[in-house]
Each structure stands twice: as structure tokens, then as C-alpha cells.
Amino acid sequence: MNQVFQKGRRATIISALLTVLLAVIKGIVGLISGSVVLLGDAVHSAADSLSSFAAWFGLKISQKKPTQKFSYGYYKAENLTAFLISGLIILAGLLIARESVAKFTVVSQLNIPLIAVGAAVVDALVMFTIGSYEMKIGRKINSQSLIADGRESRLHLLSSSLVLIGLLAGWMKIPYLEGIMGLLISLFIFQAGFSSAKDSVFALMDVSPEKEKEDRVKKVLGNIPGVRSFEGLKLRKSGPLIFGEVKVNVGRSLDVKKVQEISEKIEQEIKKKVKSIDSFTVMASSFKAEKQKICLPIEEDKGLDSLMFSHFGRAKKFIFINLEKSQIKDYYVKDNPYQGKEVRAGLNTALLVVKEKVDSVITWEIGPISLHTLRDDLIEVYSASGGSVKEIAKKFAQQSLKPLKEPTKEKL
Known part of the structure; x- marks a missing residue:
């Protein structure tokens, strides 16, 4: 189980380090170019790195051994962390929505447009790759916080598209376009945040898995x-x-x-x-099952009036009876092709009965190999000293037959 947590922690560390690096690059380029939207996206990436560190922290706590106070372990810390990450996703959506509204009246001025556009494109591709990697590992180890963080990282492709459109709009001095696209993208981010929040809350409330x-x-x-x-x-x-x-x-x-x-x-x-x-x-x-299938050795087929044969392995035939609520529902008879074998007659006969998927066998005498073969397949064996099949089945249904624990004959 430690390998599961190690995979999750490794994925979150890689994600966080790359996200911090991108945030620094975008922040520097944003300051030099004078792009407010690129600076805002740098802040957004910083929030991403915070959520990655939060996911790592949740997995780290989850790995702690149970204590007297937390006897079931700290696994739910991961769900709690996923809930906090969901809040960060929703907050990022609100910030983007607010900035988008502001862009209806502002057109950005760029000093180094090509470098700024290049930074936005690289950021979009790297963040989408990071998100896909996190979601892949998260699904593999069933980590909600890692999946939530991966969703947020992949959605950064949309916010990066917003940045790119904003940069191009500022470069070409096109008003309103950045604001409209930003509001649309914020809706996708809200959906991801609320979806992750729902999953984490359900897990905290002990929801059943898929x-x-x-x-x-x-x-x-x-x-x-x-x-x-x-x-x-x-x-x-x-x-x-x-x-x-x-x-x-x-x-x-x-x-x-x-x-x-x-x-x-x-x-x-x-x-x-x-x-x-x-x-x-x-x-x-x-317990006593409502439906049971029993088997008895017989010498001559006379239906339910057949008499039980004395020895299991040498019986010419077997009658198989289906009981439902202690009543005989139906039955059928099968020949025993092994009753005349000189060696392993009991073993082969027992395997024949096992194939019929019976619950219990009722017999008078049985050898050790037959008994152990049946019991190894968890078929119960009961003792009866003779009589008609109908009478013995009735006694079985009334639970008046005794279990047979030891063989009654030498092996055949």
C-alpha cells in the first residue's frame, strides 16, 4: 500500500514544481510586457501549485499509521484535502470571472507580444500534460485529491486559451473579446470545482464506490x-x-x-x-438455506421411492434432488460409470458428484478418499442408515440427520 502513496506523492511533487516554474516565468514576462492578463494567469498558476502541495500533504497524512485516537487511520485526510482543493478551483473561477468583466472596458498594451504569446502557448501545453499525468496516476491509485488537482491543471488549458486570446486582442486592439471568452471559461472551471467538491463530500460521508x-x-x-x-x-x-x-x-x-x-x-x-x-x-x-441440492446413492431408479444404496462409491446410480423451503421441487438420476472400477472408484465417483454442484450428500457408508474429496469442495456429508429417498429427504429437511465426520469404509 505504501507504493500507492509513493506514486501519488511523486506525481504531486512533479506537478507542483513545474507549476511554480511556469508561474515565475509568466510573472516575469507579464511584468516586462505589461500584460495584466499574463500576470493574472501567473497568480492562477501559483494557486495551482498551492493545490498540488495540498494534494501531496493529504497523501502524506493518509500514509500515517493508525493511532489509539484515530484507530481507522488518516485516510479521510485525503478527502478533506480534495475538498479544500475544490474550493481553490472555485475561487480561481471567481477571479477569472471578475477579471473577464473588467476586460470589457480595458485593452491590454503589449511591449514584447511574441514572447508573451509564446509563454502563454508553452504554459497551456505543459499544464495540460501535467493535468493528464495527475489524473492518470490519480485514477490508478484511486486518489480523489490527485484527480481533482489534475482536473484543475487540465482546465488551465482553457484559462491559457483565454490569456492567449487576451494577448492577441490587446496586440490587435480588439475590445470585449477577452472578457466574453473569460466568462465562458469560468463556467467550465466552476463545473470542475463543484464536481470535485461533491466527490470529496460524498467520500467523507462514506459513499459507496462505483x-x-x-x-x-x-x-x-x-x-x-x-x-x-x-x-x-x-x-x-x-x-x-x-x-x-x-x-x-x-x-x-x-x-x-x-x-x-x-x-x-x-x-x-x-x-x-x-x-x-x-x-x-x-x-x-x-444456516439452513431455502434452496438446496442433495445427492443420494441408489441401486435402482424408482424415482423418489428408490431405496438408498449402502455404499457411496459402489452405487450404480445417484439421485439428485432440488429442495426449496424444505419441499422437493424436482429431481433427476445419473448413472455412476465408476462403480465397477477396481481402483479410485471412490475418488472418481466423488468428482462426478462435485461436478453436479450439490450442497449435501447423504450416504450410509463412504471411504476416506470420497469423504475428503467432497469435504474439500465444501460439500456437507450426512449419514442415513437406509430407507426410501423420499423419507431420507424429509429427514434431511427436518435437520434430523447427523453430519458424517469420519469415513466408514477403507479406501476404494
């Missing part, structure tokens, strides 16, 4: 083996980072170790898919 990131988190949760369902997913932005939490529901027969493994797997996969997530809390609890 829906695309939330969808990626949901996709990860839906693909984690053992997670029956999830609820209460919450994501919030804090500076350039995202914090999240969720409650997941797992099978009721899983032990504490397995539940912990599922929780750790969720956190690892989510952080891998959404790089800006710094912390993700998983609360796991066992």
Missing part, C-alpha cells in the same frame, strides 16, 4: 465454494482506499476451521480482484 466494483465483489462471493448466500454487503471509500464488510452463510455442518478458511479465501480473492480494497471484514454464520 457499482462496477461492487459487482466484482458480488461475483467473487458467488464463486467461493462453501458460501450458500451472502447479505449486508457494504463498501465505503476512505481516501484512495475502500473498506468493506459482508455476512456470509455457510453450511451448518462445517467446523470452525473450515469456516475460517472460507472467510480468509473471501478476503484474499476480493483484494485480488479489487486492488483498492484495503480491508474486508467477513462475518460467517451457519
Whole structure:
């Protein structure tokens, strides 16, 4: 995570130094040429450098380790800094609007017009490049203050265009043109300022991040083996980072170790898919799902009246039943092509069942390889001593079957 902040600080330092250099150059040329508009733009660039230093300062504070007083860290300092930068953008817009109104009655006189125009052109190109660089790094590390500063720097292209038009208007003694263009450009600057202010205020109020990131988190949760369902997913932005939490529901027969493994797997996969997530809390609890898919070994297909076969790996067929709210919704039967194999019959049979994406297996006897293969895929295994499929499914729905923790047969 330190690399994220280092990239942000490096970008803001480069931006601030170049902006200060441009401000000095424009100030000197403005004094020599007698151009009020170029001097005003030098002041505007000085404000840009101030916002760049403010962005750097916000990222610097955000990197501080949590303390007893600020146990969640200082990440929101970056959002607060972004809000202050937004104020600078709006202030710059007001200054440009005021100067533009003044230009309705004033025509600038230039002493060194070509040098002044050249300075304005170079300034416009450099500031646009700086802004694009800041926004690229800001989006990469999810830094609001850096994005806000980049927007302001890119908008300097518009204010530089105003300066250029003003210089040309003064050179050619054309009245009103500079003032009209200035008012139009100030509207764009106001839009950027208010947009950045809105983003920073929302982040300070724990706004959820983009829906695309939330969808990626949901996709990860839906693909984690053992997670029956999830609820209460919450994501919030804090500076350039995202914090999240969720409650997941797992099978009721899983032990504490397995539940912990599922929780750790969720956190690892989510952080891998959404790089800006710094912390993700998983609360796991066992429950009875409304929809479940169970599997039972049978010897002869008689539908729900089929009798359960005694051994999992040697069953001729399997019946797969979909339960909804403890009621049988539908079922289907599949042959077991591995029941006659001399070796690895249990392993191949277990893999066959895994492919059907079942939640639970009910059997009388099962070998260690079959049991461990099913449990490794977080399929719950329950014990039943015989009877019809319909009767056993009813007992399962009533939660009267016991989980099978140990194998009952030697490996096949």
C-alpha cells in the first residue's frame, strides 16, 4: 500500500514544481510586457501549485499509521484535502470571472507580444500534460485529491486559451473579446470545482464506490465454494482506499476451521480482484438455506421411492434432488460409470458428484478418499442408515440427520 502513496506523492511533487516554474516565468514576462492578463494567469498558476502541495500533504497524512485516537487511520485526510482543493478551483473561477468583466472596458498594451504569446502557448501545453499525468496516476491509485488537482491543471488549458486570446486582442486592439471568452471559461472551471467538491463530500460521508466494483465483489462471493448466500454487503471509500464488510452463510455442518478458511479465501480473492480494497471484514454464520441440492446413492431408479444404496462409491446410480423451503421441487438420476472400477472408484465417483454442484450428500457408508474429496469442495456429508429417498429427504429437511465426520469404509 505504501507504493500507492509513493506514486501519488511523486506525481504531486512533479506537478507542483513545474507549476511554480511556469508561474515565475509568466510573472516575469507579464511584468516586462505589461500584460495584466499574463500576470493574472501567473497568480492562477501559483494557486495551482498551492493545490498540488495540498494534494501531496493529504497523501502524506493518509500514509500515517493508525493511532489509539484515530484507530481507522488518516485516510479521510485525503478527502478533506480534495475538498479544500475544490474550493481553490472555485475561487480561481471567481477571479477569472471578475477579471473577464473588467476586460470589457480595458485593452491590454503589449511591449514584447511574441514572447508573451509564446509563454502563454508553452504554459497551456505543459499544464495540460501535467493535468493528464495527475489524473492518470490519480485514477490508478484511486486518489480523489490527485484527480481533482489534475482536473484543475487540465482546465488551465482553457484559462491559457483565454490569456492567449487576451494577448492577441490587446496586440490587435480588439475590445470585449477577452472578457466574453473569460466568462465562458469560468463556467467550465466552476463545473470542475463543484464536481470535485461533491466527490470529496460524498467520500467523507462514506459513499459507496462505483457499482462496477461492487459487482466484482458480488461475483467473487458467488464463486467461493462453501458460501450458500451472502447479505449486508457494504463498501465505503476512505481516501484512495475502500473498506468493506459482508455476512456470509455457510453450511451448518462445517467446523470452525473450515469456516475460517472460507472467510480468509473471501478476503484474499476480493483484494485480488479489487486492488483498492484495503480491508474486508467477513462475518460467517451457519444456516439452513431455502434452496438446496442433495445427492443420494441408489441401486435402482424408482424415482423418489428408490431405496438408498449402502455404499457411496459402489452405487450404480445417484439421485439428485432440488429442495426449496424444505419441499422437493424436482429431481433427476445419473448413472455412476465408476462403480465397477477396481481402483479410485471412490475418488472418481466423488468428482462426478462435485461436478453436479450439490450442497449435501447423504450416504450410509463412504471411504476416506470420497469423504475428503467432497469435504474439500465444501460439500456437507450426512449419514442415513437406509430407507426410501423420499423419507431420507424429509429427514434431511427436518435437520434430523447427523453430519458424517469420519469415513466408514477403507479406501476404494
